[in-house]
Structures are given as structure tokens and as C-alpha cells.
Amino acid sequence: MTTTTGSAAGTDWRAWQESWDRQQEWYMPDREDRFRVMLDMVEALVGPAPRVLDLACGTGTITARLLARFPEATSTGVDLDPALLTIARGTFRSDERVSFVTADLKDPDWVTRLPYESYDAVLTATALHWLHSEPLAALYGQIAELLRDGGVFMNADHMIDETTPRINAAERARRHAHMDEAKANGAVDWGEWWQLAAQDPVLAEPTARRFEIYGEHADGDMPSVQWHARVLREKGFAEARPVWCSPSDTLLLALK
Ligand SMILES: C[S@@+](CC[C@H](N)C(=O)[O-])C[C@H]1O[C@@H](n2cnc3c(N)ncnc32)[C@H](O)[C@@H]1O
Numbered sequence: 630m631t632t633t634t635g636s637a638a639g640t641d642w643r644a645w646q647e648s649w650d651r652q653q654e655w656y657m658p659d660r661e662d663r664f665r666v667m668l669d670m671v672e673a674l675v676g677p678a679p680r681v682l683d684l685a686c687g688t689g690t691i692t693a694r695l696l697a698r699f700p701e702a703t704s705t706g707v708d709l710d711p712a713l714l715t716i717a718r719g720t721f722r723s724d725e726r727v728s729f730v731t732a733d734l735k736d737p738d739w740v741t742r743l744p745y746e747s748y749d750a751v752l753t754a755t756a757l758h759w760l761h762s763e764p765l766a767a768l769y770g771q772i773a774e775l776l777r778d779g780g781v782f783m784n785a786d787h788m789i790d791e792t793t794p795r796i797n798a799a800e801r802a803r804r805h806a807h808m809d810e811a812k813a814n815g816a817v818d819w820g821e822w823w824q825l826a827a828q829d830p831v832l833a834e835p836t837a838r839r840f841e842i843y844g845e846h847a848d849g850d851m852p853s854v855q856w857h858a859r860v861l862r863e864k865g866f867a868e869a870r871p872v873w874c875s876p877s878d879t880l881l882l883a884l885k
């Protein structure tokens with residue numbers, strides 16, 4: 630998705646965004662539903678011109694949908710992946726409403742890199758299961774401090790209820806059957822997408838660096854909805870509950 634010059638200026642960032650979206654949708658066909666509800670709740674709780682932190686932003690998926698719906702919003706994207714951040718920075722290169730920060734969310738000082746001390750909303754999707762429960766609980770405390778009073782945090786992610794093993798197994802089998810079907814029809818999975826990035830003249834170097842940082846994928850936990858809601862309250866949120874769920878995923882909202 631880069632012209633023969635191999636320069637960032639010749640890269641089709643929109644094409645990379647779209648191929649990232651298709652790859653993520655292979656795992657989550659209802660991915661856009663969670664973003665729609667997330668932005669509905671942003672509007673309901675902090676209005677149509679929020680200052681947002683797009684946490685573990687990847688290519689800036691949430692930021693793109695936020696600005697398309699709320700042109701007066703501003704966004705800070707934070708992530709550690711140099712390749713996904715290259716795509717994010719390329720996509721929003723001339724947009725003054727957006728800035729990106731490279732940081733490891735497990736670093737206790739990551740918040741000091743942010744351009745603002747306070748946000749109206751912290752939004753994240755399909756990312757915090759890359760962290761183990763202990764660093765995630767610490768991160769929840771930092772997010773509570775970053776939000777203004779009345780500010781909102783939303784996390785859309787895989788949240789597993791270990792007390793329902795037969796339901797979980799049936800849901801997983803159904804989901805994987807659909808994925809196999811989509812794969813037979815040409816869907817690109819995580820590994821194949823990264824192979825494409827590694828072959829791109831602009832993304833090859835940051836892709837090599839991201840594999841040094843993470844390997845194929847970081848190792849984390851997928852605690853239950855109840856765990857997330859309880860820990861968020863313990864860390865300073867006044868209210869916390871799901872506002873959307875699918876058979877495998879939940880969008881959890883916490884209000885400060
Ligand atoms: C599957 S991607 C999701 C990206 C984006 N939120 C989306 O929905 O498309 C997971 C993201 O979490 C980021 N991430 C995981 N662990 C991180 C950490 N410790 N610090 C910063 N970012 C992290 C990864 O780099 C990656 O961009």
C-alpha cells in the first residue's frame with residue numbers, strides 16, 4: 630500500500646486503515662456496533678466536543694470515528710506499537726485536533742507524556758486484555774486520576790465469565806465456525822496482516838521493532854465484567870456497568 634518511491638508521503642494510509650479494520654472485524658464482526666454505542670454514551674455524558682484520550686489507540690480507530698461524528702472533539706492517541714502508530718500519525722498528519730504519544734501503559738510514568746493533565750473521556754477497545762490483572766488495576770487508578778469529575782471511561786474488550794464454561798465453549802465454537810467460513814472466503818488474519826506490513830517499504834522497519842517489543846502478541850488476562858466494574862469503583866469511579874455486550878465482548882462504562 631505504498632508507492633514505488635517507498636516514502637511515507639506516497640503511502641495510502643486510508644488503505645492501511647481499511648485493511649486493519651477488515652482484519653479486526655474478522656475477529657469481531659460487530660466491532661462498529663461497540664464504537665457507535667461508545668460514542669452515543671460519550672455524547673450523553675460529556676457532550677459533543679470532548680477532549681478524549683484514545684487509550685491503546687492502534688491505528689487511531691476510535692479517534693477516526695470520534696472526529697467523524699464530533700468535529701469539535703480533540704483526541705490524544707497513546708500506544709506502544711511503532712507500526713500502528715506510523716499508520717495513525719500518517720492518517721492524521723495534518724489534523725490539529727489529534728496528537729499521538731508513544732508510551733507503555735505498564736510504565737508507572739506514562740501519564741507524564743500526555744499533552745494534557747485532564748480528559749473528559751478515556752476510550753479503549755480490544756486492548757486491555759494485553760495486560761495482566763495487576764497492572765490493569767494500577768492503570769485503572771491512573772485513568773481515574775486523569776479524568777475530570779463527571780468524566781467517563783469506556784472499555785470494549787473480551788471479558789470472560791469463568792462460571793459459565795459450557796456457554797463459553799458453545800459461543801467460542803460458533804464464533805470460530807464463522808471465522809473459518811470468512812477465512813475460506815479470503816479474510817486476512819492477524820499473522821497475515823503483519824506479514825503484509827513487514828513487506829511494505831515504509832512499515833517494514835517499525836513492524837520489525839514492534840515484534841521486538843511484543844512478539845506475536847502480548848500475554849495478558851481477560852477478567853470478568855464483575856472484576857472490571859469492582860476494580861473501577863475501588864479505584865475512584867462512582868458508577869460502573871456494561872452499556873453493550875455481545876456473546877463474547879462487553880463495553881463497560883465507568884463514570885467518575
Ligand atoms: C488489537 S489492538 C487494538 C487497537 C485499537 N484500539 C482498535 O480497536 O483497533 C491492541 C492495541 O493495544 C496496544 N497495547 C497493548 N499493550 C500496550 C501497552 N502496554 N502500552 C501501550 N499500548 C499497548 C497495542 O500496541 C495495540 O495497538
